[in-house]
Amino acid sequence: MSSLKKISLKDIAEAAGVSTALVSFVLNGKKKEYRVGEETAQRIQKIAQEMNYQPNLAAKSLRSGKTKTIGLVVSDISNPFFSQLARVLEDEAAKRGYTVLFGSSDEDTEKMDRVVSNLINKGVDGLIIVPCENSEKSIAALAKNNISIVLFDRYFPEINVSYVALNNFNAANIATKYLLESGYNAPCMVAYDLNLIHMKERIRGYKKAMEDAGKKRLINITYLKQDSPRKSADRLLPKMVDTGVDAFLFGTNMISLACLYAIKDMGQEVINKIGLAGFDGNPVFDFLSVPISYVQQPIDVLVQKALGILIDNIANGNTVQSVLADGEFIKMTP
Structure with missing residues (x-):
């Protein structure tokens, strides 16, 4: 038998010495429904595997919808x-x-x-x-x-x-608290200028952590343009540092990457003083001389x-x- 031949239910039935209908019941998971014996079912499945049987998915989808x-x-x-x-x-x-x-x-x-x-x-x-x-x-x-x-x-x-998502409020809240507990006084949240729930919840978590720490007046959110994040970061982040920002919470992985270019250009003295946290690890983080903590999404x-x-x-x-x-x-x- 040619290895290129399309194996059919009839081929398996002939090899197993049973009817085509019986083979169909077994391979379509209906052996119990049609009371096919376990020994017969196992023999059919073994032969189908040995013959490298591939079901006709198109026909199957027509039958099942x-x-x-x-x-x-x-x-x-x-x-x-x-x-x-x-x-x-x-x-x-x-x-x-x-x-x-x-x-x-x-x-x-x-x-x-x-x-x-x-x-x-x-x-x-x-x-x-x-x-x-x-x-x-x-x-x-x-x-x-x-x-x-x-x-x-x-x-x-x-x-x-239906939806499945990260608890973004809690994640940003924990990350902000970590920066504050690490001794940073004025962390800034860097976000995209988007009206989407995941970004809004991360901002809300950051704000709540700042308020709970008695730092409501130091809440500082910088928005990057999503279509040009690196350009926005180059322009905005040095200004934030000049105004007293001593740590950054990056709103997404891609925001982190855009901002790291800007931070790298600020000089080692500034880099050594800045606290950094974000979302999702990235191998690029290893190339900066200061650690970047992050929320790992499950x-x-x-x-x-x-x-x-x-x-x-x-x-x-x-x-x-x-x-x-x-x-x-x-x-x-x-």
Whole structure:
């Protein structure tokens, strides 16, 4: 038999000496339903494996109405956090028999809509979406049309849609307290000029820590332009240091990278005096002569929760579930 031949249920049935229907019951997980003996079922499965049988997924999806594929839409797949998300999701989905199709929105609502539409047209069973700013209407429309979706990292409190995210308030609160307890008097929060819940919650956590420490008057938030963060950081951070800022809490991993270029150019004397904390570790942090502590997001937990909710929604309908997971604060010392 040629190794290139497509193995059929009939081929397996002939090799096992049973009917094609019996083979179908076993390979489609219905052996108990049709009372197939365990010994016979094991013999059929062994022969199918030895013959390298590959099921016809297209035909299977036509029968079940499911393609066993899910779509992932992130803001930028080149962002280390989102590339890690994609990697972990692909592995976890495979364990459950799903294939993942990817797309990036580039923080553009129109592009997000196009990517989502393309994935739906490809027949994905559900979507995990990192929504961009001003995409509330698009997300609400998906939910209204009974598309199985789970929002990841960001969500819209006013829309009744499942989501999984970091407890951003708590994470930023802990990071700010760490800087204050380390002896820094006037930490500044560096954020993006975005109206998205994850950024707003991180800012809220920073503010609360400053207020609790009796430093409400020293609350200082610097906003970078998302489309030109490094340029913004080069212009703004030296001004912050000149006005008395002695530590920075970076609002995202990519903000950290943009700001480190600006800090590197301030000179070693200034660098040695600045406290630094952020979100998500990065190998680049090792190249700065001062430590950068950070909130480590539990990416494995977040992915497993999101995938579990999505698969449940696909099977049972859009029952809304929400999860906020705590991160781990990693203290880095010189």
